[in-house]
Amino acid sequence: MKPAGSDEQHLMKAAIRYRYCSPDQLRVAAIPVPVPAHDEILVKVKATTVNRSDCGVLTGKPWAIRCFIGLFKPYRPVTGTDFAGIVVEKGAGVHNFNVGDNVYGFFDQGLSSHAEYVAVSVKQAVLKMPGHINFEQAAASLEGAHYAFYFLDPLKVKAGDKVLINGGTGAIGNAALQFLKHLKVQVTVTCETAYTAVLQSLGPDRVIDYQNEDFTKLNEQFDYVFDAVGKSTFAQCKPLLKPKGIYVSSELGPNWQNPLLALLAPFMPGKKVKFPLPYSIHRSMQFIDGLILKGEFTPLIDRRYSLAEIADAYTYVMSGQKKGNVVLTFD
Ligand SMILES: NC(=O)c1ccc[n+]([C@@H]2O[C@H](COP(=O)([O-])OP(=O)(O)OC[C@H]3O[C@@H](n4cnc5c(N)ncnc54)[C@H](OP(=O)(O)O)[C@@H]3O)[C@@H](O)[C@H]2O)c1
Structure with a gap:
């Protein structure tokens, strides 16, 4: 060449x-x-x-x-x-x-x-x-989908579980939404007003316009809350979690508390924080490639x-x- x-x-x-x-x-x-x-x-x-x-x-x-x-x-x-x-x-x-x-x-x-x-x-x-x-x-x-894969993978989410994703227009949140719909999970996702129709077309069960509704005030409980844009805290989201629910954030938290809370999780009863760390990109890429081939990720x-x-x-x-x-x- x-x-x-x-x-x-x-x-x-x-x-x-x-x-x-x-x-x-x-x-x-x-x-x-x-x-x-x-x-x-x-x-x-x-x-x-x-x-x-x-x-x-x-x-x-x-x-x-x-x-x-x-x-x-x-x-x-x-x-x-x-x-x-x-x-x-x-x-x-x-x-x-x-x-x-x-x-x-x-x-x-x-x-x-x-x-x-x-x-x-x-x-x-x-x-x-x-x-x-x-x-x-x-x-x-690749990039957002790789992180979405690793944030979700350790949760072992299964069909019928209820998941809330904060930030469905981010690269990570958008990929996570599509991955979870592939698993037939019930997904609620947040985004700004202008993007609600775009996100709705990806098949979530509910889209929350965060400019008009505060998702942390929802009167509903989820198996998992995934803050894909890292704008919330475990304390704010705790009421949204079922008794054994798990909170995951893509950010460390305002006081870098998320990794610490994840380390303490084995000693905490009930609701927990996980802070997954990505490792093999070969593994995430195989998963992403497989979904693209099946037409289930765009x-x-x-x-x-x-x-x-x-x-x-x-x-x-x-x-x-x-x-x-x-x-x-x-x-
Ligand atoms: N832990 C890790 O290994 C790791 C790796 C990569 C990235 N990250 C972090 O993960 C986060 C997400 O990355 P990304 O690439 O997916 O983000 P991104 O593509 O840059 O997008 C952020 C999106 O979130 C929306 N947003 C902002 N504030 C929001 C809010 N309060 N509620 C709902 N949506 C909101 C923004 O739209 P509007 O502002 O217009 O609403 C924008 O579309 C970043 O903070 C990044 O630094 C962590």
Whole structure:
């Protein structure tokens, strides 16, 4: 694939920074196209997203993230955690992918995929794309859905259970809604007024417009309350839980109490907090891929930006207002 000729033809555009920074300090620059190593594929990126994991990788916040992505400066100057694209070259040790395959992949600690090309080890979570979806849908299927899978997986939710999801328009909450409907669970979900019809079309039993109704005041009880946007506390949601109900939040809580309450849960009778930690992305991706193949998961896509507009994309995502996923597209 690599363009032959002058050195300039071996360059690609990528979003790059050498220090943890804010979106306005991110630059789009021409850098060399990576050369795939023995176990790597080189992918021409057709779509990627700017997501909440990317925001952590860009800024190095919360600080704990730096233990994985570089203590003083990022190991990877090029940002980006997911991609969908076409294999254009492969290392000698790659046997499960071929040039021309459409593939998609994700790694929350960074893949350098905010670029025209990305080299990825086939040991990472990379799969061939389901045939019926496009590159934008494939890229948008990964980050939020991965976290939704891991927040829900340890709960062992079953058909007939009642679940309340706070934040059905977030990437995580929207994927969670679709995963739970697949399990035939009774779902109540919150969102702003303008999105109630969009969420209703995904099949929940009830949509609560949070601008007109406070879900914590509902006179109803649930087996699980999943705050996918981390805006509530266990104390606020406790009255909503059945006697053995479980509260899960995607955030640490205002005083970082959620992990602590989860550690104390084995010693607490009755209602509990769980704070699940994601581990194998291979596992979540297999699950997501399976649902896409069955037509039971379609990611919500919000705005689209070009690579040149990446700073605006990050600023929008950091506003906490994106609806589902923000996609970066490449010509
Ligand atoms: N623990 C982890 O490992 C982990 C990993 C990734 C992300 N996270 C966190 O999980 C959270 C969700 O991430 P995400 O990517 O799904 O979020 P997101 O896509 O950025 O979306 C947030 C959505 O929630 C809506 N929202 C905001 N306030 C709300 C409220 N009070 N009630 C209902 N909806 C509300 C927003 O719409 P409106 O404001 O327009 O209503 C927006 O659509 C973030 O706080 C993120 O930092 C945690």
